[in-house]
Amino acid sequence: MDFKNTRYCFTVCLLLLMLSCKVSKTEKTASVDYVDKVYPLLDTENSRWFYFSSASRPFGMVNLSPDTQIDGAWGSGYRYNTDTIKGFSHVHAWQMAGLSIMPVTAETDDDQIFTDFYSKFDHQTEEIHPGYHKLFLDRFKIEAELTSTTRVGFHKYNYQNATSQALLFNLNTALGPCDNAEGSFVLDNEREISGSFIMTPTSRRPKPLITYFKVLFNKPVSSIKKDESTGNYLVNFKEESGELMAKVGISYTSPENANLNIQAELDHWNFDSVVQESRDQWNKMLGKIRLEGGTKKEQNRFYTDLWHALQGRRIISDYNGNYPDKTGDKFRIGKLPVGEDGMPLFNHYNSDSFWGAQWTINTLWGLVYPEVMKEFTMSLMQYYKDGGYIPRGPSGGNYTHVMTGASSTPFIVSAIQKGLISEDLDEIYQALKLNHMPGGIMAKAGYEHETSIGGGLDYYLDKGYVPYPLPVPEDEYGIHKDGSSMTLEYAYQDYTLAQLAKKLGKREDYNYFTERSKKYKNVFNQNVGWMSPRKVDGSYSNDFDPYQYENGFVEANAAQATWFVPHDLEGLSVLMGGKKEAIFKLNNQFKEAKKLGFTSGTSHDAELHPEYSRIPINYGNQPSIETAFVFTKLGNPELTQYWSRKIVNTVFSDLSPSRGYNGDEDQGLMGSLAVLMKIGLFQMNGGTEEDPAYQIGSPIFDKITIDLNSDFYEGKELSIISTNNSKENVYVEKAEFNDLKLDSFEIKHSDLIKGGALKLQMTGSENEK
Template sequence: MKISKTKIFIVFIIILVLQDCQSKNDQYHSPLKFTHNVYPLLDTENSRWFYFTSASRPFGMVNLSPDTEVHGTWGSGYRYKIDTVKGFSHIHAWQLSGPSVMPVTLQSTNNSIFKDYYSKFNHKTEIITPGYHQLFLDRYQIKAELTSTKRVGFHRYYFNKKSSSPAILFNLNGQLGPSKMAKGYIQLSDNPAKILGKVTNLPTRRRPKSCTVFFSAHFNAPIKDVVKDSITGNYLIIFKDIPNDELLLKLAVSYTSENNAEINLQHELPHWNFDKIVTEAQEEWNQLLGRIEVEGGTAEQQRRFYTDLWHSLQGRRIINDINGAYPDNTGDEFKIGQLPLDKNGVPLFNHYNSDSFWGAQWTLNTLWGLVYPEYMYEFSMSLLQYYKDGGIIPRGPSGGNYTYVMTGASSTPFIISAIQKNIIKENLDFIYQALKKNHMPGGIMGKAGYEHNTNIGGGLSYYLKNGYVPYPFPEPCNAFHLDGAGQTLEYAYQDWTLAQLATKLNISDEAGYFFNRSKNYVNLFDSISGWMRPKDLTGKWMEDFDPFKFKEGFVEANAAQATWFVPHDLDGLANLMGGKENAASKLNNQFQEAENWGFTSGTSHDLETHPEYRRIPINYGNQPSIQTAYIFNYLNKPWLTQYWSRKVASAVYEGISTNRGYKGDEDQGLMGSLAVLMKIGLFSMKGGCSTEPYYEIGSPIFDKITVHLNQKFYPGDKFVISSKNNGPNHYYIQSATLNGEKLNSWKIFHADIIKGGELILQMDSIPNKKWGVSVNTDSSSQ
């Protein structure tokens, strides 16, 4: 059969079009498409020491990045508006910093370089992506590039051929972020291109014991000279010749010994291929970010979503070596602990440094428990390791030691959520006893914020005797957050979570005991004012009570925000308010007022105490009221949950900017996690701690969300959320199906999601006030 030239031409055009479509499709499914969507500079004008990270791996011991401010916990690290690099430090962790280095060129070896070494840089020459950071040091005409493995920082510096002697300044003494660094020293080794050293983080108000960081550093060029400054105690490493004007530095850290730092380096980075490590770092990030794929929305919304997801995996850091050795500072004397190993000598889990899990019940519990169960497992096992070593499960450990950051027993719901989701299946009786200890006299509930040496500020004795913690606190106490009403609400919820585990283990008498304690919130509800109201030791209500006064009896909140902190018994709270209709009206009024403020106390955490901003009735810039949009589900008005959760997500957690991002305290992934959950339309009011954990459906902003399940933990392959007829104003669910079956409930059980399947939501701009109403909330069950 003859084929005309015209047909051949048409076929040729079709092939070209298909190839072009395939090319675009391949680009969309690029191996690094998720990391390319991350905007690391988000909110960096307001960042704190552990907030910003660039050249790091997920939860890496090393989180290498440039520092433009080096003094203090707040307002330090990488601050976008400061145009001066003051070093590249390897550890930006909760109450910890580590070796800081600065490449320089020398006109002479005079000691002025030890005090005058900062360099300007320009953001126009800067490239940042997860696992990589590049900038140009104007003063020295040095192009600096950073990347890392889990425990090794990798530097590549290009020196100008006309520059004087290349050198690297090691700053091991003086203030660095939250810590004063001391006792820093360097020693040469038999290898002319290697040094060993250590630096000690002196105690802080929050971390009461010293913590030493050991390191091993290898260069790709021999060392010409080492100069120690007698005043600062810092060191200058000078090189004579570097190959092709390119100086490479590999610096591995350890919290146990120089030898283990060297083992970390040899295991993780035995070669000198910088570009290979950059690619591997980006691939690791890409794999984790790709656990959730979103379609629809705007390009900016997608970019912000993956930036939020990236932040949900930030801040908390590994502290054990590759061989399982870790620092144990829980006792009177420092010890080197050893994690259990598998048959191949690999630790069964990693040990972590971490800020508090305060607020994790609405953030990390849900996101990690669904999407990253392996990390929820590791963190739970790490918290239990602290118990085995020191006798208490921490709420925020630093350097292998307790810090008693924040209040309550915030680790209890985190670990119980992992148990209820079958992420942890073994030794449950042991775990229950470990958790229970924190809820009894001598446990962590007895300690207020940073109360290292006493057990009174938590007010647990009053809570057990009177059913509430008094405010003002009646005894002298050197601690933070002595806010009795807020402490009471927190303890009541955490007692309820412990009752759920006791129920699971058939310890009925103790389940009843903790369930009764969980009702203590009732003791602080003032029916006259309609708010939770502090009481003093005699039971007298606070005089001149103003529900909008900040931090007067409530931890980092006012009464209007904190009154709704009863996630375990919203039916009971509504009854106190005169019924669900009254409660819903009250809360809706609060949201309407809060919308005028943008739902946050200003645009950053430091504005929270501003005389005007502190009076906001709902604050999505801090943890105490970030659950409130989902309360409407429990008040038989799910359309208001859909409306307000979408409004909050759009107002608070949208946009790509250096001067705002979370408008408050991001706290090592807590706000990033919350933003992700609100945007995919899944939440968990009870923190996943019910005997049968479930999620509440909100209002997804994307047309399609695919959650790829970890099949080492869950049986399903993927869970898809499809929103039909979605759009900027299409907040409302009209109907829903789950795996083809009609769903008229805003509840969806964890056990159903992890089997895989598809939730289809039909959306519109008009609320369907019949969908999802009168669902059994089971608020008061044990």
């Protein structure tokens, strides 16, 4: 025997085996399906129109999904406890809804189908994951499958034992927050139709929006019938066997662009490949954060939270960069700037308010998805170039004036301070400054479309606070006219603008807005120790109740809102008698809030409940979601670590249709908050100061690895490693970054983005705080 050759062959085989094992391990890591960790049904018993998505891409123009309730912005869309499908619609967005289609079996002379087309379904036959939804329509014996690209809905229907195949186009109908009206279409050829309808105005989106669509079918149309009573259309098909498929492109600019969106994004009929492409895209986005440790349920809930942080706000621009501009008196088709390749440099977006974003998407997007934060900043600036000022919540190219203040300022300043935006800073500053001056958006109360007095800015500048109630006529305009909350918001937002003025060397403006940022002190009532509603004559109410909901505070009570001074918590503590007294006060609030589970019930409407509304800290809505990290800023990080863990375990750990965010999720804000609390990073100032700081909390996982975007950041990845972590060991005994001990429980953005390892030594305590 040739031992030399035998030994050689053995060595080669061993090496091949080792390589095989290594590749296998790599493939296993690379093929993790984060999509399968998402639980789409979370909180769907309490969801609102834009909350639920299934067959959609991240921020997709189309977010196709079934509707079980169709009337009203609240209690509509996909509601888990309603067992009836009323259509599959393509747009579930802030103040926008449209293009509802229902597969049916009906003869061409059956007019009843236009008003009687609902079908029961059973959750047992459903399959849902990001980018895909399948269910069975019991009445018509149709298996329905939905997926999409960014701008195109893709339908597949399997008609079982059917004598006819038909699609009902409900172009004229109540749908979520608005009616669809004046809908019609034409048959372009036997396999294509095109048409339009109007999303009628709402009290929030004051202008109508024409929506265009193009539909391609995989089989020829035999007939089309219009119902004169409803104005809707029934499309029948020649072939009664085989799957019926439809590609539905939408556009807010033209039918030609609706068709272009199809040609650019979906030029084939391979349904399964689109499902896989969607899965791949979601896996890539969700896989930016990888977890080790924790239970299966904890990991599933984490990726469900992360999924919510990447949707809700929707693209409104076409593939070629055209978009609807309704910021002026007349509608115009805008065109986004393009790069050398002729493609748009960014997408244009529809969005609910950035109210509360300083403690949520500012931090998550800024660290993990900087490309998204940059796009949204550029989109907000496009509104400024078109309409003259930056919105705080645009819808369909409209200004909506949703909520209060200049909530876009902290978002944009944070993007600049993190280095995501570096060009045209002076223009951006001037645009932001405009919103903080008389006539700007800060002067408008919620949904105040015709005037600029309901926001009380003139009082803020003259008296140093916004009164509550506002006197007539100011009190007659807009909603959310809660003066003390406005004062607190304006002061913080002025601080953030001052930081940008400082960065740009605008010393006079820096001093001016810094001085304005101190006006929060003018609504602190020393006699009661709380922020309080203050009358126009300067007096405070004699029967003040810190737990009375919306008594001078927007969607909050005084106890919750008192801590809304993220830029000067030390100054707030001085008003309270010192840090020790402030910590004692807040800790007692948390003890009381714990009795009610830290939220005002389990849904947004429960905040009005006479008992639930009196909770001193509410993690079901934005005004007090920063409070657990106040302790760190006041020198007691142990309480931050203790209470943040309690909140995660109590508020953000459910995995069922009945609970999830226990209030108002608001397009990813609460999902983002949950993610940040679970990875143990937070930014009290929303990342708006020079070289923004992250406060360290109490991560719930053993290891969290964040991929850093190399287009923006120097490092490759950031790891957060928690040694000796458990449900009992919630305290950070020692913190090191890249093997250097940290002197405090804060770390700078400039350090984190270099990558490396944040190592936390965890420990426990038997003493309840």
